[in-house]
Amino acid sequence: MARYLTPAKIGLLVLTELYVEEAVPSDAIVPVLSFIASHAMGYDPNGPSTSQAARWTKAERAVSLVISIKDFEKLLSSYPFLMGLPGKRLWDQFLNKLWGIDSLHALGEFFEHLSWTLSRTKEELRREGLDPDEPELGVKLTNNSPLGAFVRRARLEYQRLRFHDCTELWKDFVRYRQPTSHYQKRRNPDFSRYSFDQVLQRGELEDWDVDKVASLASVAYGDMLTGDQTGGLPVSIDDVENLLDFQIEQMQKYGNRIPLEIRHQFHDLLNDSFLVPSLTHYITFLDAWRAGDYPTAFDFLHRYFDYTMQHRDRLFYQYALMNLAVLQADFGCYKEAITAMLETVTTARENRDMTCLNFSLNWLFHFGQAHPDLVRDLQADNLLGTSKETLAFLRVKAREAGMWTLWSSVLLSEAKLCLINGDSVATALEYMVRSSQIIVEKNMKGMFGAQLGLYSSLWNRLGLGHLTTVACEIFLRCHTCHSMFDDELKMISRFSFALLDQGKYREAMEILDKADENSRRSWKPNQYWFKYRGVIQLKRDLHHNNLDGAEQLLSQFLQSKGDDFEPDLALVIDTAHIDYLTRRGDLSSAAEKVDQMITELRDENRDISLRVRALLIKASLLDKCGRPQRAFSIALRAANLSLRARLMSLLWAAIGAISNILVSMNEFEAAMQLLTAVLPRSLECDSPTLTAKLYSYFADACMGLAGQCESDGVVGQGEEALEQDQEAKETESPKSVTQRRDEYLTRAAMAVQSAFDEYSSIEDINSQCEMMAKKAVIMKVLGDMVLAADYAAAYAELKRKAESLSLNGGDTT
Secondary structure: OOOOOOOOHHHHHHHEEEEEEHOOOOHHHHHHHHHHHHHHOOOOOOOOOOOOEEEEEEEEHHHHHHHHHHHHHHHHHOEEEOOOOOOHHHHHHHHHHHHHHHHHHHHHHHHHHHHHEEEEOOEEEEOOOOOOOOOOOOOEEEEOOOOHHHHHHHHHHHOOOOHHHHHHHHHHHHHHHHHHHHHHHOOOOOOOOOOOOOOHHHHOOOOOOOOHHHHHHHHHHHOHHOOOOOOOOEHHHHHHHHHHHHHHOOOOOOOOOHHHHHHHHHHHHHHOOOOOOOOOHHHHHHHHHHOOOOOHHHHHHHHHHHHHHHHHOOHHHHHHHHHHHHHHHHOOOOHHHHHHHHHHHHHHHOOOOOHHHHHHHHHHHHHHHOOOOOOOOHHOOOOOOOOOHHHHHHHHHHHHHOOOOHHHHHHHHHHHHHHHHHHHHHHHHHHHHHHHHHHHHOOOOHHHHHHHHHHHHHHOOOOHHHHHHHHHHHHHHOOHHHHHHHHHHHHHHHHHHHHHHHOOOOHHHHHOOOOOOOHHHHHHHHHHHHHHHHHHHHHHHHHHOHHHHHHHHHHHHHOOOOOHHHHHHHHHHHHEEEEEEHHOOOHHHHHHHHHHHHHHHHHOOHHHHHHHHHHHHHHHHHHHOOOOOHHHHOOOOOHHHHHOOOOOOHHHHHHHHHHHHHOOOOOHHHHHHHHHHHHHHHHOOOOHHHHHHHHHHHHHHHHHHHHHHHHOOOOOOOOOHHHHHHHHHHHHHHHHHHHHHOOOOHHHHHHHHHHHHHHHHOOOHHHHHHHHHHHHHHHHHHHHHHHHHHHHHHHHHHHHHHHHHHHOOOOOO
């Protein structure tokens, strides 16, 4: 394997020479220079790629140029040649120069002649008797320009080659150029099978012994003349290392696996090489890690660092430990991961590696947030300190060390910690704005995923559902090309959940299906993607009353460990499990599940929003058990926590639970006042389930007030009417009481219809049946027996539909 020079680079040098000779037409200058720069210096003429597939195309183009000359033909065949006969193309002149190198000696002369493409210094011009103040004629490359540096390095590398390496380069060049021989045969009638080598062709023309010419060709070129292509591909160590660096960058920066086509091509490049760079072990480790192959990843991680430590001693030992800790954490070996990361911290302190130390402490903080039970002892022993102390230390050190990405990440972590603990929203916004300022000033495009993800979470907590979806759409439209696939997948999942809350199951699935297929070849993102698809299907089955299908999905989810899910996703699954048990009528098991969930969230000091959601689930369950008043303290506590933490959507749900309790206590007027205040604000949350519940509670309050009209004759006063003067009751005419009663019944019917519409948008069959039954009752009380019969028939039809959906697996078609 050559060190730097390959036949493809000789082709680039020929193309550079054509440019210097001004043989390239004006409309082809930019494409030709971009082509040379992209392959010689890694320049991307198309700018930053907009998709993950386009990023890998760059590596595919590099491999394609190394193994085939067809890329030169695609570029040059569409442009005319300026200094030749009409009809000639730039491709023809390129081939003339390429075939003009017709011997090993001519190859050496070609590299020597390249010095004339470079501009000469004033001393060189004086030695040649030229005026150094006059500019040189024609196009010349300055020594410090990108093209000049490429030419100078190519000449220097050729001069360093041993004779054996020069002959190998020559034979690779002949093999690389050979597919274009049919072009030469059409233009040159004297072209023969030995035209690629001037020495053999002269021997054939000067009547050498045919056998001697054949023997010489066989000794020099082996079986290449017979069409045998078993020789190694003409690749250099520089090409392999560039490809390795590119693949590692893509896997680390964007979290992707190598596409199968590129991986196979890369393995073909290394098949015939006796020299395998040590980075191949590291890229194999990354690929095995992404694929979920723990034994292979563990083996190649040790193999890579065994090689590197032979040359670098223990300077990079902490990075081996850090990779090992992250690997073990991804595969569920949490205790081993903590041990390895603590050793990483110790080694980084010994070696004074602040970059590794800050990253390790940041990782330990996030690991502690996800698994508080595993780091509780470490915090108690003052090995880690509290979360706020860790973040404050990291913020100062990251700023001192100029680690802008870590600094921005720590600020976002502090904002997230404020939201989790229910602290001031203004303080959290301050941290987020400071982080945004760093991202914009330092142009850290890869951080927009974490930034917008936290913003969407904040808007969701504040009850602004529309802004949540807007933040997700902004990221997916503008920032996916610069972000890791993990960030993209999280935003896609968050967007799909927002659509799921609105009952748009098909759209939610389509959003998830837009995730890049090659990126989903990674094991962990693929599991994450399947879990979210399963949750969408689970919610759909529950709303369609397909309890058998929901039971199958729940059994698969519950078999996984709790550590396999994020806290938000774990709560969604627990909530669905409780909903399933409730629909099955197993209220005792649902109550046990709720109590267990509340205890775990309280003991682990989880996110305050998760604890409030658990309290509201318990209040709802007590209502279904027919004991709503027992949830009064729970609902008040949920409302208090929601108000303190500004969890507005949960606050409206808590107010709805309190209103329902007031209705059960015959305090209809108070319940109606609360619901009138929160219903308009609940519409901002884009949550049909919440809005439907509030409308249902409002209808119950209106029905209660209508009932009081009949019993007391005074509208909206309840027991206060008994304390009023009897004259107020006598002055109220029976007609006005009936009118107000009918007015409340009408408002109740409108509220029930609104609740029915909201439940219909999420396709909740059981709740639709409940609302339809309420409408039938209201119409019966109003005396409209025709509408009451219609609603009763619609109720029966919905019941049949629910039964058919249950039998058909929830399929609405």
